[in-house]
Amino acid sequence: MQVKQAVYLKRKKITYRSDCPISTALDIFGDKWSLLIIRDMLFKGKNTYGEFLKGGENIATNILADRLALLEAGGIISKTAHPGSKTKVLYKLTPKGIDLAPLMVEMIAWSEKYHQVHPEAIAFAKEIKKDKAAVLARFSTTPKT
Amino acid sequence: MQVKQAVYLKRKKITYRSDCPISTALDIFGDKWSLLIIRDMLFKGKNTYGEFLKGGENIATNILADRLALLEAGGIISKTAHPGSKTKVLYKLTPKGIDLAPLMVEMIAWSEKYHQVHPEAIAFAKEIKKDKAAVLARFSTTPKT
DNA sequence: TATGTTACTTGCAATTTGCAAGCATAAAAA
DNA sequence: TTTTTATGCTTGCAAATTGCAAGTAACATA
Numbered sequence: 001m002q003v004k005q006a007v008y009l010k011r012k013k014i015t016y017r018s019d020c021p022i023s024t025a026l027d028i029f030g031d032k033w034s035l036l037i038i039r040d041m042l043f044k045g046k047n048t049y050g051e052f053l054k055g056g057e058n059i060a061t062n063i064l065a066d067r068l069a070l071l072e073a074g075g076i077i078s079k080t081a082h083p084g085s086k087t088k089v090l091y092k093l094t095p096k097g098i099d100l101a102p103l104m105v106e107m108i109a110w111s112e113k114y115h116q117v118h119p120e121a122i123a124f125a126k127e128i129k130k131d132k133a134a135v136l137a138r139f140s141t142t143p144k145t
Numbered sequence: 146m147q148v149k150q151a152v153y154l155k156r157k158k159i160t161y162r163s164d165c166p167i168s169t170a171l172d173i174f175g176d177k178w179s180l181l182i183i184r185d186m187l188f189k190g191k192n193t194y195g196e197f198l199k200g201g202e203n204i205a206t207n208i209l210a211d212r213l214a215l216l217e218a219g220g221i222i223s224k225t226a227h228p229g230s231k232t233k234v235l236y237k238l239t240p241k242g243i244d245l246a247p248l249m250v251e252m253i254a255w256s257e258k259y260h261q262v263h264p265e266a267i268a269f270a271k272e273i274k275k276d277k278a279a280v281l282a283r284f285s286t287t288p289k290t
Numbered sequence: 291t292a293t294g295t296t297a298c299t300t301g302c303a304a305t306t307t308g309c310a311a312g313c314a315t316a317a318a319a320a
Numbered sequence: 321t322t323t324t325t326a327t328g329c330t331t332g333c334a335a336a337t338t339g340c341a342a343g344t345a346a347c348a349t350a
Binding site: 048049050053061062064065085086087088089 | 297
């Protein structure tokens, strides 16, 4: 007898295609949305579902919920009670998530070099070119010596 | 009168969701396969359709064809006649594609830090930690001074 | 007590993926 | 010269994923 399963996108288990580091990383955040959520947390200080929804790229509510679950499963973010409100949920980057900063920074630098991007991104790319270490230090998970 | 279109995945036009550099980059290679093709070209010297197929992650033939077309549309790779054979096609990274090396290197370093990867990747990550600039110099598109 | 706010879930149509099976051209072997 | 083989795709189709629009449940505020 079939039990009516909680249909929907209840993927929480990530399957890895190989032991290649690139493929492993892609198995966690290799899609069009995950890194945008991480961007919002890392660079824009967003940390609630509602804030992520208001991103400039119009993610659908179900996809956002799915990606948050996947990122949590991948150890990139953590989900806790919001200190200021019982209706809100607080999403935070884990150290593993914060450690994606160097990757994000290279991505911004590359994209800015070859595409037309918004003014703040141009300014940020200039900063990266000038002193990448300083930029990265603002996001580092490893304690400064 | 309907003309029988070449059905199938003939996407060649990339649409950009916003002028954010992260989202722009993802619009080009934000999926589970594109960066694996780039990996094969950058680190393994592969440059034919057949070689890409033999990657460790088992990409389907239609998806490979689609991604090669997309990467070409995104200016990441170029497609030319193979100098050694008329049946083969030569795929090469453009400077824009080669410039993804820093991104790839950060991705490898991150992944190796948090996941179990193959021995060569561990060795490569160690190299990166020791002297990232030296590693990157091997792939650089900008002439050494 | 009624109306918001916030974080989701659900149903469904439209895309996209993945698999297995072609197919066309060129080269090599018989 | 005929037959395989190699190479780079395309096609059909089922299954999975995405995207849109419309709920829903638990608080919170008026």
